[in-house]
Amino acid sequence: MKLGVIDIGTNSMRLLIADIVENNLINRKKYVNTTRIGQGVDKNGYITLEAMDRNINALKEYREKCIECKCEKIYCLGTSAIRDSKNKEEFLKRAKEEANIDVEVIEGSKEAELGFLGVINGINKKDDILVLDIGGGSTEFIFGNVDGIKKSKSVNIGALRLTEKFLASGYTDEAFLKMNRFINDQIKEIISDLKKENINCICG
Template identity: 40%
Template sequence: MFLKQERKNGMRYGAVDIGTNSCRLLIAEADAEKGLNPLHKELDTTRIGEGVNHSGLISADAMERTIVTLRRFQEKMQEYGVEKHRAIATSAVREARNGDDFVRRAWEESRMKVDIVKGEEEAGLSYLGVKQGLKLERSPLVVDLGGGSTEFICPEEKLLLSLPMGAVRATEADMYAAQIGELLAPLGKIKDQLLNRPLVLVGGTASTLAAVKLGMEEYNAELVHGAVLSRAEIGDLYNLLERMPISLRRRLPGLQPERADIINKGTLIVLVIMEVLGEKEIIVSESDLLQGIIYLLMG
């Protein structure tokens, strides 16, 4: 149990995730009974990874967009009286040649200290968030499908794998199923070890698929958390999305307009993962890396 000391009850924590596609903020309060009581959560599609795959650099515009968001997140944490927080940057920033420049500017212009984390640490934080937030009979295989990378985590099988593919990267490279399958070859070699484990997905693609399936006009995290989608349902959604022009996708209930250009490739990645593993369904978790960061801060 993470709440070992009574004095931590009521303490407020913040977590910031600077991903390839979006920046996310979670503010939560330590709760002796529930473990974590979310107070505020928001997302801003800053797309810091735009073009990094081709140029190797974070563009000036993407850097500026992200720093503006970090300033707002910092103000929000002050407003809520956050006592401890951590901000991490993942795939795009760790791969960009000017990632350190971004970290420096983030501190100078928003007073946000940003840690660039390796894929393995990112994976571990996601797994911790899932384990604490989703009660399952058996330890799962957790897949964190991001914008620039995808992590696969199952500590019981000593699996901790980070692969350079995500919804933004696959869209920019116009990846097709066979290319994604080639990248997943390391996973295919150990799929027999992962039999009968629940397949849990976290990240924007997974939550979007659940929201679209449920026809959400307004996003409801409680309904998305724990949602189960079959391979057939995801295949039907993929076919629907492929037939739609982007103008219609932007108006589809459950789909954020800012995600309309990358959801198709993200969905294709999910389908190929399920095919490689021979899985028939996924479970979507809203508890992920952000919650993992806070659980570690709680000590």
């Protein structure tokens, strides 16, 4: 079976097309488009019309790519920026009506779980590992092993979100220090919990 999976991230939209053979992904093709649906969401709470149009057009292109590759099913997931926006229903409606794509908006915990599964299935180690999934709008901390996730946490610190919050007027040492303090404040509880699990983490 050939599948197409679209991930609408805060900063970029990704498409994976692959065949599933005996529960393994083969003949994988990956595409990335910097669509920045999260532009302005942290500040204003809404997906802008410009960002919405940009992402609808990208969805149309990816759907056509899936059709060209004869995908039997297309799955589409929306993450941080979409779930945080006040007008996400408008975007979901347009995605269905204009691109014929059903977008499933997932919670941070689900995002963490999927990210962890993607990593754990690609390694052979049975030891406990810490996976950090740094996106445009959020970062997921996932701790576990091949038997499953022991702890996970999703926090709203991502590349695009922090750039707009602290570096919108350009880089300065003062702005960088403020951003660094903000990040440390957001993750200090997570770091403390991980240290209790004997995971060596440095926050600074």
